[in-house]
Amino acid sequence: MTSKELLLDAFGRIREAVAATLDGVDGDALLRRPAGNGNSLAWLVWHLSRVEDAQLAGASGLEQVWTAQGFVGRFDLPLPERDTGYGHSSEEVDAVKVPAELLLEYYDAVHRQTVAFLESLGDEDMDRVIDTRWNPPVTLAVRLVSTIADCLQHAGQAAYAKGLDPASAL
Template sequence: MKSNELLLDAFGRIRETVAATLRGLDDEALSRRPAGQGNSIAWLIWHLSRIEDVQVSAPAGLEEVWTSHGFAGRFKLPLPQDDSGYGHTSRQVDLVRAPRELLLDYHDAVHRQTVKFLHGLSDEDLDRVIDTSWNPPVTLGVRLVSTLADCLQHVGQAAYVRGLNVAQG
């Protein structure tokens, strides 16, 4: 298996879990926050999609799907256009509300751009340094694995919150 095939499989699993987590949920379930202060499913799916979008588009030399496909306007969030959710306060988490279809449409569009980029990667591409502000400098491979780890954690959290919602009826 080539490295890009492994990455394609991993990002595909995120996409599958996003779709399964969102399936059949209404707006109330999407915005419900565990214990009134945890992250909602809507926020978690939006955030992980923004993270994948930001972290893959930059090294790919592409515009973020968020802006290039008009999702910033479609979501109409009362947040700065470049906001990805990093460091959000509880009040900001409450501002992220969106219907299931929009969350899935955005994630799917991000996933398609990620897949297109990953298809063209060679093993040598993964060694390319893309961020020299860290010591050691960050390579494309490290950035992709970091993005995967973050997105997998958040989609797992969203699936857990879904289970809490179902258990609470």
């Protein structure tokens, strides 16, 4: 298995987790916050989508899907255009109120851009330094793996939040 095949599989698993979590979820379940102050399912899926979008756009030199395909306007959130959710307050988490269909449409668009980028890579690309602000500098491989880890963690949190909804057991 090549590094590209491994990465395609990992990012594909994120897509599967997002789709399964959003399947059959209603508006109330999307916005419910575990323990009253945890991150909502809607926020978690929006955030993981924004993370993958921002991180891979930066690594690939492409524009983020968020702005390039007009999702920023379609979501119409009271947040800065480039916001990805890092450090959000409780009020900012509550501001992410969008239907499951739009969340999945955005994630799918991000995933398509991710797949296209990954398809262009070879094993020799993995050691390319893409961020010199860190010590040691961040390579493409490290950025891709950290993005996978972050997105899978949030996908699991979203699935957990869905499982807390009594209606999801039906």
